[in-house]
Amino acid sequence: MKLAVVGGGSTYTPELVDGFARLRDTLPVEELVLVDPAAERLELVGGLARRIFAKQGHPGRIVTTDDVAAGVEGADAVLLQLRVGGQAARNQDETWPLECGCVGQETTGAGGLAKAMRTVPVVLDIAEQVRRSAPDAWIIDFTNPVGIVTRALLQAGHRAVGLCNVAIGFQRKFAQLLDVLPEQVHLDHVGLNHLTWERGVRLGGPNGEDLLPKLLAEHGDSIADDLHMPRQIVDRLGVVPSYYLRYFYAHDEVVRELGTKPSRAAQVAAMEKELLEMYGDPALDEKPALLAKRGGAFYSEAAVALASSLLRNTGDVQVVNTYNNGTLPFLADDAVIEVPATVDATGATPLPVPPLEPLFAGLVANVTAYEDLALEAALRGGRDRVFAALLAHPLIGQYEYAEGLTDRLIAHNREHFAWA
Template sequence: MKLAVVGGGSTYTPELIDGFARLRETLPVEELTLIDPAADRLELIGALARRIFARQGHPGRVVTTGDLDAGVADADAVLLQLRVGGQAARQQDETWPLECGCVGQETTGAGGLAKALRTVPVVLDIAERVRGAAPHAWIIDFTNPVGIVTRALLKAGHRAVGLCNVAIGFQRKFAALLDVAPADVHLDHVGLNHLTWELGVRLGGPHGEDVLPKLLAEHGDAVATDLKLPRPLLERLGVVPSYYLRYYYAHDEVVRELREKPSRAAEVAAMERELLALYADPALDTKPELLAKRGGAFYSEAAVALASSLLRGTGDVQVVNAFNNGTLPFLPDDAVIETQATVGADGVTPLPVPALDPLYAGLVADVTAYEDLALDAALRGGRERVFRALLAHPLIGQYAYAETLTDQLIAHNREHLAWA
């Protein structure tokens, strides 16, 4: 079995390598190819990957290359984890929207649109080259904004599934609070990527006992603290929103916080410099503890489980990003939702979900409309399409803000926009 990682020079990659090494019985990788144009960084990560494999007794071969076509050739699965423009572009995404009093964040709002516009054309080009070099390969997309990128891939006919670590993060946290094994926790997880709610927390399987009321009653303070939302709000909702909902439920509070502290991009850039120095140590043969602060917790476990299910046809249930296909009846079939699905060799089939409360369904519908307009802008370009997407976004919505943000987005991203 051959896996290829596009963006293999990312500081995330050792997390992924560690998962491949530990979970080799679940996903027996014979060749792992790391692909990245940054040769020095790629060799650093590749050397560490080989040491991690050796320490854990993994027999697989680690290959590094800057040649995309050669790297993905004959792969069984290709994982996408790229960041067009790097941390410098992320720094911009997180700062210029604040000038209008709007959230500055790399996956939602104006910053998220900027990332989508930079990313979608690049990902589609990669996917076409994968289709030529490895026509039967599955594409697993971890590249943000996952919902929009996955929708672009699926609408272009690619064998693709989107993956996010929010659900597995909740699963692990809830398991620890309930003192049970993570495998015993199943989530009624539904919504869009970075716009989801846990409607139920079930023990033993998708149809097991719902212990969400017990979780909130006994551990509401811990959950609320983790989300930076007040416990009374969670009790009124009766569900657990993802932490991205704080951008909607506490928008002005978040904007004040973001204006008063260094950006997350600046924090991550400093962390990456420290990580790369650690990775250069020839004695290091495990992922360093600092990597846990980088983000993407449990990414490796989720990626291994998804790849294994797709390639081995296990038919188990996982949280993925896939076409709606009637799961949420108020959305188009070709909207991409994030929910539990059966995963097998033929792809993914979302499981039925209960009717969404209008409190959540309305926001999901609004953001889906924005994502439709965002994808149109990413595919066809043009100032007016960018403006329409920004005007539609619930975190923006006012025409004066949309006008200003459109000009700023184009100015800050001109080198990445072929039409600008």
Template sequence: MKLTVVGGGSTYTPELVDGFARLRDTLPVEELVLVDPAAERLEPVGGLARRIFARQGHGGRIVTTSDLDAGVDGADAVLLQLRVGGQAAREQDETWPLECGCIGQETTGAGGLAKALRTVPVVLDIAERVRRANPRAWIIDFTNPVGIVTRALLQAGHRAVGLCNVAIGFQRKFAALLGVAPADVHLDHAGLNHLTWETGVRLGGPEGENVLPKLLAEHGGAIADDVRLPRALLDRLGVVPSYYLRYYYAHDEVVRELRTKPSRASEVAAMERELLAMYGDPALDEKPALLAKRGGAFYSEAAVDLAAALLGAGGSPYQVVNTLNRGTLPFLPDDAVIEVQAAVGPAGPVPLPVPELDPLFSGLVANVTAYEELALEAALRGGRDRVFRALLAHPLIGQYAYADALTDQLVAHNREHLAWA
């Protein structure tokens, strides 16, 4: 089995490699190819990856290359974890929207749209080259904004599934609070990528007992602290929102906070420099503790589980993924990409039925889905007016004066990545 990671020079990669090494009985990788154009990142990451495999007794071969076509040739699955423009572009995404009093964030709002415009054309080019190399290969997208990128891939006919680590993070947290194995926790997880709610927490599977009321009653304070929202709000909602809902439910509070502290991008950039220096140490043969602060917790477990299921090697029968709606949420178009529990196998994911969503949640999901459709149109076809329409549709913006100003800022800060600008 050959797997390829595009963006293999990411400081995330040792987390993924550690998962491949530990979970080799679930996903028997014979060849792992790390593809990245940045040799100064790829070489230390690749060296550590080989040492991790050796330490854990994994017999697989690890190859590093800057040649995308060679890297994806014959791959059974290709994982995408790239960042077009690097942390410098992320720094811009997180700062210029604040000038208009809007959220500065890399996956939602104006910053998220900028990232989508930079990313979608690049990902589609990669996917076409994967398809030429092996039309049966699965593409697993971990590149943000996952919902928009996955929709672009599926709309173009690629065998693609979007992956996020929010759900597995909740699963592990709830399992620890309940004192059960993670595999025993099944989430009623519904919405869009980075716009989801846990409407039920079931023991044993989709038909198991819903223990969410018990979790909120006994551990609501700890859960509220994790998602950085008031305990009283969770009690009133009766669900657990993703921590990304804080950008919607506490928008002005978050803007004030973001204006008074260093950007997350600057923190991550400093952390990456330190991590890459560590990775270059030939004595290091395990992922360092600092990597846990980089983000992406449980990414490796989620990626291994998904790849194993898609490639027929095993994996959990039910997994939270980003895939086509196809009537699952009846108020959305069939070609919308949603994030829900699905039965996953070699034929791809099949969403499980989702109980009717409260209008409080479905209304926001419908609004953001409309924005994502317009965002994808802007990413594919370009043009200032399409960018403006997407920004005007976004519920975190929604005023024409803000949309106009943010359009100018977005184009100015991303001109080198926009072929039409």
């Protein structure tokens, strides 16, 4: 089995490689190709990756290259984890929206639109190379914004499934609180990427006993602290929202907070510098503890499980991003949603979802409309399309804000837009 990771020079990659090494019975990788144009980073990450495999006795071969076509040739699956523009572009996404009084975040609001517009054309170009060099390969997209990027891939006819680590993070958290194995916990997870709620926490499968009320009653303070939300809000909702809902439920508070501290991008850039120095140490043969602060917790377990289901036709249930196809009847079939799905060699088939409460359905419908417009702007460009997407976003929604953000988005990303 051959896997390729585009964006393999990321400081995330040792987390992924560690998962491939530990879970080799689930996903027997014979060749792992790390693809990245940043030669120096790739050399450091590739060296550590080989040492991780060697320490854990993994017989697989690790190859590094800057050539996408060569790297993905003959691959069974291709994982995308790239960041167009790097942390410098992310830092801009997280700062210039604040000038207009709007949240600055890399996947939500105006910053998320900027990232989508930089990313979608690049991902589609890579996917076309995969189509030519490995026509039967599955594309697993971890590149944000996952919902928009996955929709772009699916609409272009690619064999693609989107993946996020939010659900597996909740699964691990709830399993720990319940003192059970993670595999016993099934989540009633529903929404869009980075806009989801846990409406149930069930033991043993989709029809198991719902222990969410017990979790909220006994561990509500801990859960709310992790979300940076007041306990009473979580109790009133009666569900566990993802951390990203705080940008919607406490937008102005978040904007004030973001204006008083360095951007997350600046923090991550400092971490990445330290991590790369560690990766250069020939004695290091495991992922360092600092990597846990970088983000992407449990990404490797989720990626291994998804790739295994697609390539080994297991029919496991996993939370993924895929076409709606009637699952949420108020959305178009080609909207991309994030829900539990049966995953096998044919792709991901969402499980049935009980009707979504208006409190959640309204926001999902609104953000889906924004994502429609965001994808159109990413594919076709143009100031008017950028403005329309920003005006439609529920965190913006005022023409004065949308005008100012449009000007800033284009000014900060001109080098990435052929039309600008």
